[in-house]
Each structure stands twice: as structure tokens, then as C-alpha cells.
Amino acid sequence: MKLFLDSANIAHITEAMSWGAIDGVTTNPSLVAKEGQDFFPLLKQICELVNGPVSMETVSRDAQGMIDEGLVFSKLDPNIIVKCPLIKEGLKATRELTARGVRVNVTLCFSASQALLAAKAGAYYVSPFVGRLDDISVDGMALIRDMKTMFANYRFATQILVASVRHPLHVIEAARIGADIATMPFSVLETLVKHPLTDAGLERFLKDWDQLPAKAKAWKTKIGAQLPIR
Secondary structure: OEEEEEOOOHHHHHHHHHOOOOOEEEOOHHHHHHHOOOHHHHHHHHHHHOOOOEEEEOOOOOHHHHHHHHHHHHHHOOOEEEEEEOOHHHHHHHHHHHHOOOOEEEEEEOOHHHHHHHHHOOOOEEEEEHHHHHHOOOOHHHHHHHHHHHHHHOOOOOEEEEEOOOOHHHHHHHHHHOOOEEEEOHHHHHHHHOOHHHHHHHHHHHHHHHOOOHHHHHHHHHOOOOOOOO
């Protein structure tokens, strides 16, 4: 499963990319607004940092407006994926943009019926928001299971991009089900790498290392030089 960062923060994107674990980025108007920077320069900078898909959302409410915006986005960088909301106008825009060779991420999906329509409209990705479903006492991961079954039944090429990820269990369950991608904020990405036993083990190893005599640790001062074996 691919992992995307859901962010428009350059520092977070730069740090996450340095780990070698991030395959792409998703953004939206809310995330961009938080950064307080000019829109297109920021989007271009993100594309330059990320060697993979970068999703950016349209802000029009009508299909033609989404199409016009999507065409502008798609010309900014080859990695741009245009996000359209899962409403009737968004489906119209998805169909037209897809016909023009523009990849579309249909976002704000909350039901299997919506996901089916997005796939039939030609969506490249469809983004179910599992955390927001959990917030209203609906099992968000059940939607991922339904989508996985439907898309397999009819061999839709549309990829499942799990969004509104709130914690590591969302990521692991999405991987178990076989979702194509999970996108998450930097805070969740950080929790994936953390484990108390890892921290305790490292502390123990380093404490034991400190007990070695100085002569046994002399090699650290010679890193980069060829060390003789005696």
C-alpha cells in the first residue's frame, strides 16, 4: 500500500520525504489556507519536493468551473491529480477531465453507492473519509471493504485512497483490506514509526555501549577511514 502525506506544509513534506516512506501528497483548500502563502508558488514547490502524485482540489461548485480549474492545475506539473467533490457536478467534471487525459481524485466519499458512481465516471482515485464516518458512529473501514469488493467484482481501475485517517489502526486496517493508498497528516505518520519497546531497547543498547572502555569505541573517531582488523 502506498502512503501519502495529507499536508501543504513544506517543512513536514520535506521531513517525511527524507524518510523514504512517502509516495505522494494530498492537499485541499483548508490545508493550503493554513500556510498563508500564495497558492500557485506553494503548489509548485510541493510538486518539486515530491516525486509522486500531488492532489489539489478544485473550489468551484459547478462542473465547468471544476473543469477549467482542473485543466489549469494539470498544466502546472505532470504529477498533479485534480480533486473533484463527490457531487453531481463533480461527477460531470470527472467524466470530462478524464476524457481529456487528466487524472481525477474524487473526494469526500462517504458511501459505497457514491464510490461506485465515481468509478463509473472514470475516477483515477476515489477518497473515502473513514475518520469522519467514525465520528458519526459509522464504521469507516466497512466502506473500504465494500469498495474493495465492488471494484474487484467489476475490475474498475479506480484506486482506493483512504482519507481522513486519524490513527495508526486506520492505516493498518486499510492495508489488511487491500486499499491502494492511505493519506494521513504528519502527526499520524509520526505515530507509525513510534513504539515504546523500540525506545526502551535503543536506550538499553546505548547505555550498554557507554559502559565499554574508550579503546573499544575508538573506531567512531575513524569513520570514513579503513579500519585494520587485528
